[in-house]
Amino acid sequence: MVNKVFLVGNVGKDPEVKYLDNGTAVAQFSLATSENYKDKEGNRQSKTEWHNIVLWRGLAEVAEKYVKKGQLLCIEGKLTTRSYDKDGVTKYFTEVVGNEMKMLGSKASNTGSENAPTPAASEEPKTQTANEPLETDDLPF
DSSP states (O other): OOEEEEEEEESSOEEEEOOTTTSEEEEEEEEEEEEEEOTSHHHHHHHEEEEEEEEHHHHHHHHHHHHOTTTTTEEEEEEEEEEEEETTEEEEEOOOOOEEEOOOHHHHHHHSSSTOOOOTTOOSSSSSESSSSOOGOOOOO
C-alpha cells in the first residue's frame, strides 16, 4: 500500500513555525492547487483546492527562513488525518505531512520581497528532505 502525495501550488500564507519543548521545529501553512477545465458548454472553469501542509525539523526551519505567501512550491509527503473532540463532537482534520520540498520559479519570486534574506551559496534552500521519521506523540496541536 502507498500513501504518497505530490503537490505543486502556491503558498496561501507565510508558514507558522512553532518549536516544541525538545527544540523540534514544526511549520504549518496552506497550499493552493488549481485545475483548469472546460465545462459541458465549453466554458473555461477553474477549481482551487486548499491543502494544509505540515513540515517537521530541518524542513520546517528552511520553510521559516525562505517560504513566503504566494510562492510556488512542490511538496512531497503523505496524507494524515487527526481527530479531536470539541464540545463532545469528534472533528477530523486532514493534512499533508511533507518530507520533501522544492522551491519553484525564479529567485525573485521565491524571496517574497526585495528585503528578504538571500541564502548563501552553502545554504541551498531549493530541496530539503526530512531525514527522521515522524513522531506523532510530539504533535503540538
